[in-house]
Amino acid sequence: MISQSSEATEVSASAKCAADEAVAKAGPLPVTVRDLTVAYHRKPVLWDVEFEAPEGRLIGIIGPNGAGKSTLIKAMLGVVPRASGEVLIYGESFERRRRLVGYVPQREAVDWDFPVDALDVVMMGRYGRVGWIRRPGRADRAAAMECLEKVGMQEFARRQISQLSGGQQQRVFLARALAQEAQIYFMDEPFSGVDAATEKAIVSLLHELRDAGRTCLIVHHDLNTAKDYFDDILLLNMRVVAFGPTDQTLTSENLRRTYGGRLAILDEAASALANARR
């Protein structure tokens, strides 16, 4: 963990907004989620999710398929409607602090045949701070190029995105998140389907972010690598099963509760519900 004073200087160095600085000094946590419930067609996907993410940590969100991992991130970002609950970023609602949050969606979420090149995609990371209607300027372009360099993709800046490998596409997405210059990053399966070189690049990038006091919430599906990558683990299966430092959280008891019998019961209940409706 980073000490309080260095955290304050870090924030003031990158986020120029005075309000952000005041907030960072006051010291509320980067992410607070309270009583978050999300439902699709009245069927709850997330129930009463509550946790507080400390600053400068890499937090893995782990759980079985259909546990609501991606939904949790999307609900926190406000792109999936919340049935109840609140999401606070440094003590204020997400809607007022969205510029402090960067997002790396799943690679499959976009159409890679879209006629743009890698640099165009990274430039999109700047759009949030540029604001409506105004055009990104030369400084934004330079910043985007720098972010491409950070992920080792500067040579591919002018390459159309369908002509990049899966790992390169993922790195472009990471560069775009870096271009958002956020304090907190939500990432959806950044390690899925990437080559060994990209995996290494992502890990070192995450360490850099953590050392700079950034907080990263990362959806991850591989239990084997989770303990190497993350400082904290949030075990999720519709509810928060456990949350805390990795070594204390990834216990066999907790894993059983996340992946084991509980899931089978929920499955049965869901299919019983589906049958009853028919």
Next chain:
Amino acid sequence: MIQWWNSLPIHVTDAIWTISVGATCAIACALLGCYLVLRRISLIGDAISHAVLPGLVLAFILTGTRNPVPMMLGAMALGVLTAVLTEALHRVGRVPTDASMGVVFTSLFALGVILITVYASQIDLDPGCVLYGLIEFTVFDTIGFGELEVPRAFLATGATLGLVLAFITIFWKELKICSFDPMLASSMGISAALVHYMLMAMVAMTTVSSFEAVGSILVVAMLIAPGATAHLLTDRLGRMMRIAAGAALSSAILGYLGGVWLNTSVAGMIAVVSGIQFALAAMFSPRYGVIGKAVHNLRMGLQIVREDALGILWRLREREGRASISRPELERLLGAGWMTRLAMRGLQSSRLITASAAGDLALSGAGREEARRLVRAHRLWETFLSSELERSPQNVDESAHRIEHVLDSDLADRLDHRLSHPATDPHGSPIPRDDADDSLAKETPAR
């Protein structure tokens, strides 16, 4: 200027005005159509072009005139409503988007028909005009600006094109990010839903202003075809829009000339030209086109046969000590056929193999270099598969056979390094090195 214009023969000015009406419509539609094509919602144009009818009728009933401004506003409102209802039905009713769109636009269209028959039966609606438009007759309905007579339809389509250009210029960034990654856009506070509805309103306005000229069916061709054509020809958004606009302009000109020449519907000809443009792009586009792909496959196939021939000659030398092979024997090993003959001719003309007076074929110096590279890549890959990925030596040959044609020497060097420079492959065959101490290379000096 105006005097010069008015001194032109009437059929010339009529032709120019008609083409201008067609071109402004077509370009406005093409620019918006690029976004529809990219968002894979091309048919929403069809839906909106029908669903705006009740909006037009309501505007007429409320104002009692055919003033274009309230008509446009009514149409835009219905365009947005179509998008909202489609989305709502999809979410709440759990109906697939295409089905909910189908239900929404037909219901709204039917509502429009009922409104007309009940409240506005005095409206003069010509079904032919609604379906195909009457671009040929737009020159007869003009407004005078001093001495210049401008067709009323051109004022509508010209103003629409101006608004579309302004819309795209102002919201370029928003349209781009919301089309590519709506989730990211929304998380940044650029509401993807709002941008979507603005786009739908613009599509509704453009559709309505194009009605009179090209009708409600052909406007769909104008919306989709140029964007789809341009998407095949480029992979940059700005260029795609320019190509789409160019295709639209040329389709308007060629469509008019074709329509006059064949004495048929100009709007219909415009759509036909757009269709032909798309077919040509689909065939000849360098990267996605049928012809481009066929040429690429042929070249790849030829290269593989050529490289196989080099590999055979190398192995022959290695295993049996023979430096040459008769042409029929090599052709038999490669599989007889025109591909083989073509490949052999290529190998000889690029001097990779040489033929003796008796017609026996042997590797040249350059050919030997090339063959060494291939055999090396092949055997390094086999070694890599069996040692690093623990595949049995029996089934690595197939994969190596495919990879040898694409593995460049840089990657081969890295494999070599990673495997700590193995001397032989899993089958025990020597892995040729780049070094000059290769006994085979010594015998005949390289050219």
